[in-house]
Structure formats: structure tokens, C-alpha cells
């Protein structure tokens with residue numbers, strides 16, 4: 102990243118870029134038809150092409166519109182809390198006994214995840230396009246909460262589609278969205294999760310496209326969404342590419358992020374794509390295990406097809422029917438993935454590893470107990486993927502984990518998983534050590550509850 | 560405009576700007592539209608997913624639709640994620656999938672219709688066709704006697720492989736245009752398609768509606784400015800009066816959800832009777848429009 106331009110005003114005294122600096126064109130932009138290599142494009146009804154063109158045009162203008170860029174930067178700093186810091190995870194590093202582990206703290210953003218970065222930009226674009234209403238899909242509810250938040254902030258009418266399975270497992274976020282004035286519509290069709298919420302949002306959009314903008318929540322879908330969402334998330338990696346050398350004197354050896362549709366990961370990866378020495382590692386949700394068929398590891402276990410507007414990897418059967426995905430993490434429970442990740446996998450620039458529910462939950466407990474940070478279950482997948490990598494790289498290495506969100510929304514799931522509400526053992530925490538690690542984290546209190554499914558049941 | 564249509568013919572792309580309708584490619588369905596033109600009326604097209612409510616009954620009901628007045632049936636292939644369908648059709652597709660209907664069964668259904676003398680096209684979302692193999696599907700559909708394929712989520716910009724496959728199998732690729740489509744996209748789409756152009760009467764998903772929107776005549780008029788391809792109008796049509804209204808300005812009236820809802824009736828005989836009755840009512844509406852309106856559809 103070159104020296105931050107002053108698009109959003111004076112350069113920051115700390116030398117960090119602003120969101121506006123991350124919107125400039127790159128050699129990794131898709132072609133005119135929205136293709137990243139063989140992936141992407143527009144595979145959806147003709148009725149929506151005009152609306153997508155409208156967004157493409159509005160975004161092309163916004164990229165160089167000083168007023169838009171200033172407003173985006175102002176909201177990012179004074180409302181969402183950017184820049185997000187990097188935390189040196191000293192006790193986790195010590196526990197793992199390998200590379201130095203750093204955390205990019207997107208969990209500290211307003212509303213609790215990276216989703217706000219994208220939503221503020223798209224909501225401002227909606228205002229520019231003069232549309233009074235926004236719709237969005239949500240899985241974990243984080244994108245829904247972020248959208249409802251931006252809609253409240255900017256005075257937009259807001260409807261959120263959410264699968265019934267997810268409204269049940271993320272009830273807290275449903276309540277937050279409703280508090281913020283949004284209408285939450287539970288979706289019962291199909292698997293009643295994120296993919297079905299997206300279907301329903303597209304149906305709404307086709308019928309109301311004249312007055313409605315679809316604020317897509319991840320770097321997937323038809324062109325220009327993968328580009329637009331990526332660019333609005335690029336600030337994550339752009340900041341980190343300045344912060345990590347400031348802290349350590351050099352670039353990290355690896356950047357690790359969880360991949361649902363892929364927005365936090367592509368945002369974290371992008372600034373490092375042209376640094377061949379930096380490994381880019383995406384953690385996919387392997388649910389019960391890729392070989393069980395109950396998973397959401399799209400790149401690891403899928404094949405190329407078209408869904409929700411893009412040609413990309415996809416979990417599908419031999420007849421091209423989309424399979425239901427499975428993950429303990431609502432935000433990763435999606436059978437598709439953004440086209441740029443599929444392309445990065447295709448050309449071998451990024452690697453994608455499967456992380457099971459049990460591995461993610463162990464990592465969640467480990468981070469909580471070593472660093473005092475309860476990550477979102479989504480982000481815990483990235484933590485889990487980073488642990489063996491840190492060991493492999495050894496003490497001279499540096500691993501940056503993008504901590505995409507905080508875990509408050511997942512308290513109930515964690516409570517069930519770890520039996521935290523077991524009246525027989527009221528003060529029972531999760532056991533943070535992993536089987537191959539004999540050492541305990543320095544401070545523990547009666548660590549007896551094993552994560553279900555990891556073979557260590559009491 | 561991101562549409563870099565490598566596939567469609569260049570002549571049609573320029574037609575939109577020149578304002579001269581370009582002759583559409585008649586295709587396999589050309590004969591049907593010539594007959595309709597000679598008879599001075601619009602055609603009736605009915606949709607039902609193969610495998611709904613089950614495979615044998617869908618085949619029986621599709622034949623009933625033809626016997627009772629449909630000039631063409633759309634044999635629906637089902638998809639797990641039918642984004643352009645409302646609840647009635649989406650539920651029917653999920654039921655067909657649960658019953659095991661996939662493209663091979665769809666092809667068998669087409670064969671059942673055509674071997675009984677009917678005309679059939681397939682309506683399918685595109686991912687199952689990709690999985691089957693675009694060339695193989697086009698070839699197998701032609702062998703089953705099918706005339707073409709309607710692909711609701713395939714825009715011409717992405718259709719290069721499909722256009723080649725349908726061309727070599729000699730079946731019609733049928734594309735949709737919507738009220739939101741600007742003139743140059745209508746021209747592009749009409750130039751690539753064969754058989755007819757499917758004009759969506761409303762912005763929205765499938766599902767019966769009380770009134771036919773005023774945008775349909777305007778959209779058809781915009782289509783006619785750029786192409787001579789026959790125009791079929793669908794989405795939301797559910798009764799004879801609406802069919803008559805549309806028949807006054809379109810070349811074909813397309814009815815889906817209203818048939819699907821009747822096919823779902825618990826009692827088999829009642830479902831069959833209701834389907835026959837609806838087809839008759841729609842065909843009568845269209846015939847009525849032809850007789851009160853001497854200005855026959857193009």
C-alpha cells in the first residue's frame with residue numbers, strides 16, 4: 102500500500118490508511134464482466150441486471166467522489182471505531198510454543214464485527230442512489246445487525262432476511278436488529294439457513310428493486326458485489342500491513358482468516374496478495390468433518406458451479422442441486438464462497454483449510470482463557486487454523502489472525518457446548534489445552550469440561 | 560453496462576440503437592408460431608414441474624394441459640434454490656426434488672409429452688444443466704423431442720457455451736427480459752434467443768396475481784421495437800380474463816403458478832379436472848380476444 106492519500110482529509114498522524122485509501126483500483130480487480138480468472142460473473146435473472154449496473158456505476162463514481170470518501174472515513178473513525186488495533190497475543194503465543202501470534206481486532210468495531218466496514222459503505226452508496234429502503238440477508242446476525250445499525254444511522258427503511266434455524270440459534274441478534282428498528286423476516290424454505298435467506302432477499306429485490314438496495318453481506322454474489330464488499334473490507338489488511346511492521350519490524354509470515362462467503366478474509370488478505378512470502382490461509386467450517394458430508398468447507402469439499410449470481414466453488418450433488426451446509430457457526434454455514442477466493446485457490450495463491458466444530462470451540466475457549474477475548478465462533482475457526490501453523494513456523498515466525506468478531510452472540514451456543522449451565526458443576530470452564538499439548542495455560546481453575554466430540558469427555 | 564456479449568449476434572446489438580426490429584430466429588418453435596399467426600390468435604403455454612406432485616401424475620397432468628388447450632408446455636426442472644419463484648412454485652420444486660426428480664426424469668417427461676403429440680420445452684435454472692453437461696443436455700433434450708429450454712437465471716452475457724450447445728443440437732435457447740431491461744439489453748437478448756422471447760409481465764417472482772400489470776404491454780411494445788421474435792408474456796397470469804388481456808398484445812400467454820396450485824390438490828381426479836378446466840378457460844379467453852380483436856397478434 103502506498104502512502105495513504107488524503108482522500109478522506111489530512112493523512113492520519115499514525116500513518117495508517119483510511120477506508121477511502123483502500124478503494125483505489127488494483128491489478129486484482131475483476132474484468133469488465135466481473136470475472137476473477139474463471140470465477141465470478143453474473144449468473145442471475147435478467148430482471149436484476151439493471152440494478153447491478155446501477156450499483157456498478159454508483160460505485161465507480163463513489164471511488165473518486167471526495168464527498169463520499171470523506172463521509173466514509175468520518176463514519177469509520179467517529180462511529181465504527183477505526184482503525185482497529187493489533188493485539189500481541191503473548192499468552193496464547195507462549196501456550197502454543199511457536200510463532201508470535203498477533204490479532205487484528207475487528208471484534209472491537211461498533212456492532213462487534215468486520216461487517217460494519219462493508220455496511221457503512223453500501224448504506225452511503227444507497228443514499229447516493231436515492232433509494233429509501235435496504236434489505237439484507239444474515240446468517241449469524243452480525244451483518245443484519247450492522248445493516249440495521251447503518252439504516253438507523255442514515256434513516257433508511259430496513260428489512261433483514263434470516264433463516265429460521267439462525268433466528269433460533271442467534272436470538273440475541275434478532276432482538277438487537279428489532280431494537281434498531283429493522284423488520285426481521287424468518288425464512289422457512291429449504292435448509293432455513295443463510296443460503297435460503299439470500300434466496301428470499303433476491304426475491305424481495307426483484308419485486309422492489311426500484312426503491313430498494315440490497316446490501317450484500319459478503320464478498321460473494323453477482324458482480325459488482327464481490328468487488329464492492331472486498332474493497333470496503335480491504336481496510337483490514339491495509340491497516341495491518343502498516344501495523345504489523347510497526348510492531349515487529351516486518352511483514353507477517355501468514356495471515357489467517359475464517360471464510361464464510363469470504364469478506365473478512367479477502368479484506369485481510371488483499372493488501373498482502375503481492376507479497377509472495379506472506380501465506381494467506383482461509384479457515385473453512387468443516388462442521389462434523391469434511392468426510393462426514395456435514396460441513397461447510399466449500400473450497401475443500403466442493404466443486405465449481407453457479408449459485409447466487411456467481412460462478413465459484415459450491416457444495417452440490419452430482420445433479421447440480423445445492424447441498425445443505427452444516428456448521429456450528431451460523432456465519433460460516435453457507436454452501437457457497439466468493440469468486441475471488443475460488444480464484445486464489447485455483448491459482449494457488451491462498452490455501453484453505455477445514456476446521457471442525459470441535460476444533461473451533463476448543464480454540465474459542467483457549468483464546469478466552471489465555472487472552473481474555475471471547476471470539477465469535479466464526480473467528481474461532483481462524484484461531485484454530487493458526488495454532489498448527491504457529492507451531493510449524495516456529496518461534497521466529499509471525500502469524501496474524503484476523504479476529505473478525507466478538508463472541509457475545511455465541512454465549513448460548515458455548516453454554517450448551519461446554520455445559521456451562523450444568524448445575525452440578527457451576528464454575529466449570531472449558532479445558533483450553535489440546536491433546537498434543539501437555540502444558541496447561543498458566544492460570545486455570547478446575548479445567549475439567551472437555552469439548553464434546555474431541556474424545557476427551559469426562 | 561457490463562454486458563460484454565460475445566455470444567449474441569452483432570446485428571441485433573446494433574438494432575436496438577438503429578430502432579429497426581431485427582428478424583428473430585424462428586427456431587424449432589417457428590412452426591408453432593406460424594400456425595398461431597395463421598389462426599389469428601396467441602398461443603397458450605402452461606408450466607408444471609416434472610415430478611410434481613409425483614412423476615407419473617405430472618406426466619399425466621402435462622398431457623391434460625395439452626389436451627385442454629395448451630399449445631406448448633414448459634416441463635419444469637427443479638432446483639434447490641429457485642430465486643425467481645414464489646412460494647407455490649418453489650414448494651412444488653422442493654417436493655419434486657424430494658421425490659427424486661432430476662434432469663433424466665425431466666427428459667423422460669418431455670418424451671412422454673412429445674410422444675403423445677404435444678410440444679414441450681424445459682424450464683430450468685442453470686446449475687443443474689451445467690452439472691449435466693450443456694452439450695449433453697441440449698442433445699438429449701433434442702432426442703426426447705423437446706423444442707427448447709427456458710433458463711430464468713441465465714443472462715445472454717454468460718451464455719456463450721449454451722448458445723453453441725443449443726445451436727448444434729438444434730433446440731431453442733429461450734431467454735427472459737424484464738420491465739427493468741433497457742432497450743439495448745432487450746435487443747441483445749432477443750438477438751441471441753430463438754423460438755420466442757419470454758417477457759416477464761411484472762417485476763417480481765412467479766405467483767398468481769389479481770391484475771396484470773400495466774408494464775406488460777409497454778414491455779412488449781419495447782420488445783417489438785427491436786425484434787420480430789414472438790413475445791410470450793408470463794408471471795402472474797391466472798384466469799381467462801387476464802389471458803384475453805395479454806393475448807391482445809402478446810404472441811403467447813404463459814401460465815405457471817395457477818396450474819401448479821391445481822396440480823397440488825389432494826384428490827387426483829379433482830386435480831386433473833381443475834387443470835383441464837383452467838386450460839380450457841385460458842384457451843377460451845385467448846380465442847375470445849382473437850375474435851373481438853381483428854388486429855391479430857403479430
Ligand SMILES: Cc1ncc(COP(=O)(O)O)c(C=O)c1O
Nearest residue numbers: 243319361362363364365432506
Ligand atoms: C464474526 C464473523 N466472522 C465471519 C463471518 C463470515 O463472513 P465472511 O466470510 O464474509 O467474513 C461472519 C458472518 O456472519 C461473522 O459474523
